[in-house]
Amino acid sequence: MIYQKMAFGLALVATLASFTSEATQRVTTNLSKSTARHLPQIKAVAPPMVTVPFTVIQRYFVKNTVKNAPANPRIDDRATFDKLFGAAAVMGTNGLPTSIDFANQSVIAVISPETNRATELLPVSLVKRADGKLVFSYRKKTGATQTYTTRPFLAVLIDKHVTGTVVLSEQR
Template sequence: MKNLAFLLLGLMVMFSCTSQKETSTLKVPYSEAKNYFVKNTYQSNEIAIKKIASQKEFDEIFGAATTMGPNGMPTNIDFSKNYIIALIGTQTNKSTDFLVKNLVKEKENIVLSYAVKEESTENSYTILPAKILIVSKQYDGNIISNKL
């Protein structure tokens, strides 16, 4: 009887230590596309999060911005294997950057957590700030954004 009590006590301790809540959150790898700009024909009054799955759809919003130097060519995007998550800001005369804090898959959703960094100095020109994330289609899902 004493052995049975020790066995039950041992099992209870073991199961209480291993019964942690399982999460179905998976970190999603991505790369950033460089040397693209948002075309002036694009209009929005708020920050837009867009999922883009084709070159045609991408070309409607973005143009290539080739610069001189070894890293001057726009990043090649293979839409047969990848899709784009684009963060597009509103027109501003301040230097603005999107800081991606986290990109995870939760069930059938891709959750993008980001912050906006805006300089206080005003420029003599306006821009449409953007961040372009290249994501493998194996991590497909509905895009949900979380501004921090």
């Protein structure tokens, strides 16, 4: 009998994952106490998220004229990008800056304040939440003091058809 209730509960969890939290709460309340006892995960169901592919761009730097990071981390055109970044080509294989096609791609950029510490910004994930927001998660790795200052940044390419307001999330 308990296995039947557990099987029913698991099937119900899959069905309820698409309901609103209010609808889920009403159904959970109406379940018998013995069945509801086996369904505590219903309250912990997270909204669906979709992973968005991205490419980290290489061989650029933040221009000295940039005092503050832009209010919107999403860059959709060459003119805005060129106001913020300069190309930093080096000799050798893979020495050219990443090519960006603004007709088909957008850039998401995280620009940190100037620092004299060795600092690296590392991408963690980019997901589109059920509410339509794009959440770009990154991690900041801080090292030793340097004798000069730098302007750490991280920029990634995404397909332009991926829509949504970008939210930056620093992971600690």
